[in-house]
Amino acid sequence: xxxxxxxxxxxxxxxxxxxxxxxxxxxxxxxxxxxxxxxxxxxxxxxxxxxxxxxxxxxxxxxxxxxxxxxxxxxxxxxxxxxxxxxxxxxxxxxxxxxxxxxxxxxxxxxxxxxxxxxxxxxxxxxxxxxxxxxxxxxxxxxxxxxxxxxxxxxxxxxxxxxxxxxxxxxxxxxxxxxxxxxxxxxxxxxxxxxxxxxxxxxxxxxxxxxxxxxxxxxxxxxxxxxxxxxxxxxxxxxxxxxxxxxxxxxxxxxxxxxxxxxxxxxxxxxxxxxxxxxxxxxxxxxxxxxxxxxxxxxxxxxxxxxxxxxxxxxxxxxxxxxxxxxxxxxxxxxxxxxxxxxxxxxxxxxxxxxxxxxxxxxxxxxxxxxxxxxxxxxxxxxxxxxxxxxxxxxxxxxxxxxxxxxxxxxxxxx
Amino acid sequence: xxxxxxxxxxxxxxxxxxxxxxxxxxxxxxxxxxxxxxxxxxxxxxxxxxxxxxxxxxxxxxxxxxxxxxxxxxxxxxxxxxxxxxxxxxxxxxxxxxxxxxxxxxxxxxxxxxxxxxxxxxxxxxxxxxxxxxxxxxxxxxxxxxxxxxxxxxxxxxxxxxxxxxxxxxxxxxxxxxxxxxxxxxxxxxxxxxxxxxxxxxxxxxxxxxxxxxxxxxxxxxxxxxxxxxxxxxxxxxxxxxxxxxxxxxxxxxxxxxxxxxxxxxxxxxxxxxxxxxxxxxxxxxxxxxxxxxxxxxxxxxxxxxxxxxxxxxxxxxxxxxxxxxxxxxxxxxxxxxxxxxxxxxxxxxxxxxxxxxxxxxxxxxxxxxxxxxxxxxxxxxxxxxxxxxxxxxxxxxxxxxxxxxxxxxxxxxx
Numbered sequence: 088x089x090x091x092x093x094x095x096x097x098x099x100x101x102x103x104x105x106x107x108x109x110x111x112x113x114x115x116x117x118x119x120x121x122x123x124x125x126x127x128x129x130x131x132x133x134x135x136x137x138x139x140x141x142x143x144x145x146x147x148x149x150x151x152x153x154x155x156x157x158x159x160x161x162x163x164x165x166x167x168x169x170x171x172x173x174x175x176x177x178x179x180x181x182x183x184x185x186x187x188x189x190x191x192x193x194x195x196x197x198x199x200x201x202x203x204x205x206x207x208x209x210x211x212x213x214x215x216x217x218x219x220x221x222x223x224x225x226x227x228x229x230x231x232x233x234x235x236x237x238x239x240x241x242x243x244x245x246x247x248x249x250x251x252x253x254x255x256x257x258x259x260x261x262x263x264x265x266x267x268x269x270x271x272x273x274x275x276x277x278x279x280x281x282x283x284x285x286x287x288x289x290x291x292x293x294x295x296x297x298x299x300x301x302x303x304x305x306x307x308x309x310x311x312x313x314x315x316x317x318x319x320x321x322x323x324x325x326x327x328x329x330x331x332x333x334x335x336x337x338x339x340x341x342x343x344x345x346x347x348x349x350x351x352x353x354x355x356x357x358x359x360x361x362x363x364x365x366x367x368x369x370x371x372x373x374x375x376x377x378x379x380x381x382x383x384x385x386x387x388x389x390x391x392x393x394x395x396x397x398x399x400x401x402x403x404x405x406x407x408x409x410x411x412x413x414x415x416x417x418x419x420x421x422x423x424x425x426x427x428x429x430x431x432x433x434x435x436x437x438x439x440x441x442x443x444x445x446x447x448x449x450x451x452x453x454x455x456x457x458x459x460x461x462x463x464x465x466x467x468x469x470x471x472x473x474x475x476x477x478x479x480x481x482x483x484x485x486x487x488x489x490x491x492x493x494x495x496x497x498x499x500x501x502x
Numbered sequence: 503x504x505x506x507x508x509x510x511x512x513x514x515x516x517x518x519x520x521x522x523x524x525x526x527x528x529x530x531x532x533x534x535x536x537x538x539x540x541x542x543x544x545x546x547x548x549x550x551x552x553x554x555x556x557x558x559x560x561x562x563x564x565x566x567x568x569x570x571x572x573x574x575x576x577x578x579x580x581x582x583x584x585x586x587x588x589x590x591x592x593x594x595x596x597x598x599x600x601x602x603x604x605x606x607x608x609x610x611x612x613x614x615x616x617x618x619x620x621x622x623x624x625x626x627x628x629x630x631x632x633x634x635x636x637x638x639x640x641x642x643x644x645x646x647x648x649x650x651x652x653x654x655x656x657x658x659x660x661x662x663x664x665x666x667x668x669x670x671x672x673x674x675x676x677x678x679x680x681x682x683x684x685x686x687x688x689x690x691x692x693x694x695x696x697x698x699x700x701x702x703x704x705x706x707x708x709x710x711x712x713x714x715x716x717x718x719x720x721x722x723x724x725x726x727x728x729x730x731x732x733x734x735x736x737x738x739x740x741x742x743x744x745x746x747x748x749x750x751x752x753x754x755x756x757x758x759x760x761x762x763x764x765x766x767x768x769x770x771x772x773x774x775x776x777x778x779x780x781x782x783x784x785x786x787x788x789x790x791x792x793x794x795x796x797x798x799x800x801x802x803x804x805x806x807x808x809x810x811x812x813x814x815x816x817x818x819x820x821x822x823x824x825x826x827x828x829x830x831x832x833x834x835x836x837x838x839x840x841x842x843x844x845x846x847x848x849x850x851x852x853x854x855x856x857x858x859x860x861x862x863x864x865x866x867x868x869x870x871x872x873x874x875x876x877x878x879x880x881x882x883x884x885x886x887x888x889x890x891x892x893x894x895x896x897x898x899x900x901x902x903x904x905x906x907x908x909x910x911x912x913x914x915x916x917x
Contacts, residue, residue, distance in 0.1 A: 092515075099525070099528075099541070100507075100525075100528045100540075101528050101538060102525040102529020102530075102532065103529075105520060105522055105525050106521060106525070107520055109514070109521065109543065110515075110516075110517040110518075110519070110521070113514075113516050113517045114517020115517075117515070117516040117517065123515040124544075124545070125544055125550065125554070126515060126543040127541070127542050127543075128540065128541040128542075128543075129539075130538070130539070135539065135540065139540070296518070298518075362784075362805065364784070365802075367788065367791075368784075368787045368788050368790065368791025368796075368800075368802075369777075369783075369785060369786065369787025369788040369789075369791070369805065370784060370788040371784065372784025372787075372807075373782065373783050373784040373785040373787075373788050375783065376781075376782075376783025376807060376857075377783075377892070379859055379892060380860070382807055382808060385783075385807055385808075386807055387780075387783075387804065387805040387806045387808055387811035387812075388804070388805045389802065389803070389804055389805070389815070390777065390784065390787040390791075390802040390803045390804070390805065391802045392797055392801055392802040393800075393801035395801055395845075395846065396802035397802075400802070400804070400815065400844060400845070429814065430810075430811050430814070431810065431814070442791075444794055445794065445795070477794060478792065481792075
């Protein structure tokens with residue numbers, strides 16, 4: 088099944104907005120086994136929309152267009168589709184009632200201009216919009232399915248998930264593969280490849296994609312099979328093998344974030360956490376508290392950016408700062424122990440380093456970061472040399488700190 | 503001048519990667535006065551690339567294609583272009599020398615496979631790649647300019663800025679307009695429109711675009727004129743008028759972030775800052791320390807997520823927490839005063855609220871946030887009711903807190 092995506096809007100061409108609709112739709116329909124043959128972005132101009140649509144219905148089996156369904160005069164998609172497909176616009180009473188109800192539910196009267204939203208090309212079926220007023224439309228023309236969806240990402244996404252995908256499944260599209268995500272950190276892409284490539288190459292009907300990011304390297308393992316169940320078994324077996332080869336570098340077998348994993352481990356251990364941050368300035372705390380319910384195990388901590396705050400609020404000793412320096416394993420240790428004791432937590436996590444761009448020296452270059460975890464069984468320190476600009480170093484540092492905590496909670500040794 | 507953008511890569515169609523090249527190129531070339539007539543994304547398949555290219559050279563004056571210039575076998579752009587334009591690939595010795603030098607500068611020998619990168623279509627001029635090995639190419643075919651650029655965003659961006667834009671300016675493209683950015687916060691999009699729309703409508707040769715985000719509403723003011731200088735005067739005058747109408751809601755006249763503005767104001771005032779965060783968990787500190795050199799005015803602070811840490815590290819009184827609650831103006835005040843005193847800063851900034859999804863009550867719903875600033879002239883508290891999910895509330899809350907500090911530093915009253 089050949090699929091073409093058309094996105095409509097001046098704002099997508101002049102750099103005002105990044106087109107996230109194409110990758111969303113592409114991922115969903117590729118997951119059904121469709122082949123995305125082209126994506127075209129055109130301005131809100133009838134000729135441009137018409138040209139793209141004519142070409143798409145001539146070459147594809149399924150066309151998904153987004154944008155240009157709103158009530159304002161910029162929005163010419165429907166008129167153009169009606170003209171290109173030779174289907175005059177007619178008033179759909181059901182859609183009109185729905186648009187009117189949407190306004191009434193907010194205690195407002197429907198503006199005159201919104202009547203246009205109830206005009207649909209002859210023979211087109213409306214798709215309910217659960218997030219807004221403009222309905223989507225589906226019509227079949229000479230065996231080609233054409234979906235018209237709103238451009239607002241959340242409205243479009245909801246329609247794709249609750250209508251377009253089931254509709255296409257009803258037409259017999261189905262995928263023959265399953266994906267598994269494996270998330271790693273603390274190991275480079277090439278080191279991951281060295282460990283797993285020889286095995287991965289020998290696995291039949293399996294593909295492994297490397298997705299490196301600031302938090303580590305994610306692996307997407309795709310298994311294929313005659314049935315979805317067979318594909319799932321192939322993917323699961325492959326993911327198990329690969330996870331074994333990567334050992335403690337794997338922090339999640341699925342889409343969970345590191346902070347969610349940490350939350351789970353702390354909860355399981357009945358432990359509580361306090362954090363002392365220097366170069367990350369609060370990033371680790373912000374990540375931990377992104378998880379709803381994190382107050383069950385996270386009490387807070389100290390952002391100790393200056394030496395003065397390190398001493399005053401965490402009890403780091405002046406002699407340590409003088410002899411070892413603020414960026415040192417010794418300071419990281421004392422910060423972790425200090426915050427653990429001040430906040431009465433079972434575990435104290437600390438981080439100190441040089442994020443750059445300034446502040447580096449030959450002995451202590453930009454990217455040098457120390458992390459430490461203090462607990463009743465002692466304090467463990469880790470040294471990292473991280474790459475990238477200031478934001479990259481800070482992101483990587485926050486991930487490294489959370490990973491050290493993960494390893495301590497799991498009782499895993501460092502490599 | 504009609505411009506078409508072609509982006510090449512399976513990863514852009516199957517949802518693995520979002521295409522940020524199109525909006526970048528679109529913005530740069532629209533800024534030169536070009537009209538972006540279409541953007542097409544095609545897979546790494548010769549027929550698809552050829553079809554897109556043939557159509558583009560037939561309809562546009564300038565074609566910019568990105569992707570498919572790497573050394574691996576996926577990369578078929580150059581071969582396809584050579585075929586479509588009837589220009590056989592020939593070895594460019596200068597490019598070869600440059601690719602070889604790139605590897606040697608890293609102490610490595612050039613792999614055989616990279617020789618392909620030095621093959622260029624006859625008559626094409628190479629564009630130096632300062633960030634990688636694959637050179638870009640520019641060629642002219644029947645009056646149509648064709649640029650081939652690498653798909654890696656940072657390599658592509660550098661080439662567009664240092665070569666494509668100057669090249670097109672050399673061909674006489676120039677823009678007839680200037681843009682000014684006005685950043686506001688603490689005021690809704692419709693309230694902004696109410697204040698400025700009547701005036702903005704009357705300004706000749708001026709357009710105002712509303713760009714709402716979690717940190718507030720940005721306004722992009724475009725002025726047009728016969729010359730760039732005239733356009734700049736028009737844009738400046740319009741931006742001045744609009745800024746006057748919005749008064750203290752404007753925090754920046756340009757691309758500066760709120761944390762950069764805060765850094766500037768603290769430095770000017772010779773002031774120092776300490777931060778106490780509850781619901782944002784470190785987000786405010788993370789934002790402040792994103793700015794290089796922030797250690798000059800930011801010492802640190804306390805993440806006081808639990809009541810226990812609020813009392814223990816900030817000296818918030820138990821009676822306050824009991825009578826007014828953790829989410830209250832009283833608690834925000836005591837947090838700000840506590841962190842100011844504990845960290846010996848001139849200004850203490852505090853934030854406490856309910857980020858959701860749980861924890862709301864009819865009297866204190868999700869989104870209720872208090873911010874406070876303590877300084878030697880007293881403590882100022884502000885109440886906010888913020889919309890959105892947990893992350894949105896936290897982002898908006900961090901912006902509201904920084905904005906309160908901005909108003910205090912500027913001596914501006916609240917509305």
